[in-house]
Amino acid sequence: MLLATSMSVPTGWAIVLGLGVLWVLLGLYWGKKAKDSEDFMLAGRKVGLSLGSATSMATWVTSNTTMLAPVFALSLGVWGMVAYSTASFGLLLFALFAVRIRKILPQGVTAGDFFRQRYGRAGWCLFLLITMLYSLSWLVSMAIAGGDLMMVLAGIPFLQGMTLILVVCVLYTLFGGMYAVIGTDFIQSVIILIGIVFIGILAATQLDFDAAYNHLQTYQPSLVKIIMPAALLAVFNNMLFGFGEVFHNNVWWSRAFAMRKDVAPKAFFLAGLLWFPIPIAAGFIALAAGPLEINIVDINQTGPAVASAVMGNAGFGAMAGVLILIVLFCSMASSIDSLLAATSDLLIKDVHEGLFHGKLNEQGFRKVSTLVIIGVGVVAWLLAAPHWPIIQALFISGPLVGSLIWPVIAGLFWKRINRALVLAGIVTGCALGVTAYFMLGWFTASLVGAGISMLFTIAARWIRPSSRFELVKTPIATP
DSSP states (O other): OOOTTOOOHHHHHHHHHHHHHHHHHHHHHHHTTOOSHHHHHHGGGOBOHHHHHHHHHHHHSOHIIIIIHHHHHHHHTHHHHHHHHTTHHHHHHHHHHHHHHHHHOTTOOSHHHHHHHHHHHHHHHHHHHHHHHHHHHHHHHHHHHHHHHHHHHHOOOHHHHHHHHHHHHHHHHHHHHHHHHHHHHHHHHHHHHHHHHHHHHHHHHHOOHHHHHHHHHHHOGGGGOSOOHHHHHHHHHHHHHHHHHHHHOHHHHHHHHHBOTTTHHHHHHHHHHHHTHHHHHHHHHHHTTTTTTOOOSOGGGHHHHHHHHHHHHTTOTHHHHHHHHHHHHHHHHHHHHHHHHHHHHIIIIIIIIIISOOOOOHHHHHHHHHHHHHHHHHHHHHHHTTOOOHHHHHHTTHHHHHTTHHHHHHHHHOSOOOHHHHHHHHHHHHHHHHHHHHHTOHHHHHHHHHHHHHHHHHHHHHSSOOSOOOOOOSOOOOO
């Protein structure tokens, strides 16, 4: 359904193509700074506080935040808003981990460096399998959101809109690497913050809060209930999902390695603080749908539909769709580019050079990285084409990443641990968590996965732990 305040199809194409050309040109410009493979992957290991905070915050403000947080609010109410905001705790805690990571792996390149040394080849392979599955699910959910966004705001068919957004992100990522990712993230983070605050203020000015509360109490009472079991489960499930995602994923480890040592903890903590209110603001906009008599035809499109109606009511007319498209496009691009870069780093350094003992010179690295980034984009497109519901596309991986929370924490700080028992906990947590996803619901999956893994990890500290272990504080050699 094309909203009354939406732009024309040619305008939608023009805006996205214009933004795409801008990001690609910036990627080419910033990519000139990358003199070798380490520069391409880690931006010279000298990223400062402003860029470090901006890229972390913008990467976490995904299309899932701007598109899925309103879905949470519309289906789970006030607790849904809080549930999504708890993902910020992952960034806040990772600020503490960044200190430890930089201390024990001063020349680390990927998260795989840690898992290979701490849990051996078997743990390394298990980590790579889980993180690849998760990264693909995250990419697919964002591609779906991008297609939905183009469809609801500009009437562009789903497949065409999804394809355009993926192509733009693939192009500027392969041209500029981490330099392009971080530079564009800084611009995108400013646009995102200004846009969400602006739309939130417009929604607040159009609402009579007493009347809105009475409306919800009368027609949607479950959305304002203090006790709503599914919503309360979702709070803890999403918090653990956020912990698992940040603690294990190379998107965040690569940023910890790319930032200056003294900057990393401050940047992650500041990013977490900046990110926390964004899902609440997006959820608040969704809760305004009923009181403002906005008809939601497709729950996946709640965010842009309500924002477009609110801006249309404020007199912005056709400009409403334009502004929303720019903000949401930035939120998607800032995460897709980061995932493409981080995933390609893992495939090259850990899979190609590590598992398969491949050797790459600097020229060969750029050729292979180009092929890998394009390949990841194509796979994401193929998986997103069936147009799955966003929640299904993302939270099916919840128990996988949730099962890695405790092994990461224990591996960073405990000297003695039973590796085999920890890995058994990861596998068992993944299996039972996925089972819970299908039998109980998506809002239980991460809880089950993290809980089972925690029990195994604690047991591994006391049941036949290995001899004292020290992580190597030198550059990781290719096995």
